[in-house]
């Protein structure tokens with residue numbers, strides 16, 4: 108592709124994206140396709156000869172778009188948000204345009220130094236400790252995902268426990284039934300056996316991890332000769348945004364020398380708002396590592412997950428392997444960060460650009476406004492469910508997630524479960540909105556996660572009315 112062709116087609120594509128985002132509400136939220144539908148529209152083999160951009164672009168509309176679930180749609184309420192925004196999209200484009208690969212400071216000085224600056228900026232915006240800044244003993248790094256962050260934090264914890272090059276059969280990791288599955292995956296990858304992944308009880312009302320049970324499990328493991336290696340506390344669990352008591356769990360960790368990883372993947376960015384900083388209580392004192400994902404709720408396109416460590420030593424020691432072909436004077440000087448030593452892959456994209464552009468374009472004030480809008484809409488929605496006699500509301504909703512359950516007064520537990528699943532399917536099949544579900548105390552519970560930048564009060568109101576209507580229609584059908 109020549110520079111002139113790139114310029115022309117690039118402009119065409121930027122126009123296309125702008126039109127797409129402006130007209131996103133014309134699409135069904137969830138892709139109305141069946142498994143195999145998209146593949147069936149694609150040729151068996153790659154073309155022998157190059158094709159025109161017009162043909163490629165036409166196939167985006169014809170083949171790809173029908174298979175897109177529109178995460179930026181204002182009525183996308185499933186899972187958690189995965190915000191995109193103009194400045195982040197442009198940051199991605201610039202990163203691709205530069206094609207820089209920042210595995211070492213030497214191969215990407217700006218890539219490395221901008222990353223250190225933006226993670227320091229973000230730490231400050233979230234009120235995280237100054238000692239986690241990259242000019243202190245700790246430091247931050249952008250990972251592809253909170254899952255990768257969990258894995259590298261665990262490897263650092265193993266290093267601190269002296270188990271990187273040693274037998275790990277005695278190492279134990281502590282989660283709750285509400286902890287994200289990425290921690291179990293990290294443990295599996297890191298060679299922690301399944302029985303050594305301990306499940307700490309949660310409080311039945313708050314679904315938060317119980318420090319007294321953690322203490323019991325850790326003490327028993329120590330007595331049995333095990334090596335308690337890591338505890339994962341969550342601020343904002345995936346299922347219901349439960350908040351583990353980080354300070355109390357941290358006290359247990361600190362007594363027994365266990366690494367405390369704090370998973371604030373979804374909710375951590377909410378601390379840009381001073382009134383929500385309490386969510387991080389205990390993290391400054393006790394967390395050895397802390398992750399939050401600007402790619403969820405902070406207007407930054409996937410992927411952008413920020414991991415901080417209180418002490419970078421174990422992380423870098425665990426992941427640094429220096430072959431001859433990577434040696435260079437800057438690394439040898441010890442004056443630079445080589446972010447390859449903070450992650451699993453060697454190569455790395457210039458992810459800092461999009462976060463930098465997001466922070467500069469919006470400024471802290473608009474980032475706070477974005478979070479506050481989500482929290483306020485969730486609050487109002489929760490109020491409507493609370494007042495409605497046909498729905499049970501989960502009262503805990505500190506962020507943008509509201510969990511509720513239709514009551515189906517005339518139905519048995521089993522039939523109510525089937526009816527709730529039918530309601531969810533009917534809503535999602537409509538293409539007008541998209542919710543997801545979880546299970547709380549053996550009951551299917553529906554989740555509405557508010558946080559797409561385009562979502563307004565009206566979208567939330569329409570969603571609530573739609574849920575109510577479909578519920579009443581289903582109830583009538585069942586009674587007939």
Ligand code: PLP
Nearest residue numbers: 252253254287344345370372373
């Ligand atoms: N931790 C929590 C609490 C999450 O909610 C999620 C995703 O929803 C993850 C981890 C995994 O995030 P990622 O996709 O960045 O790996």
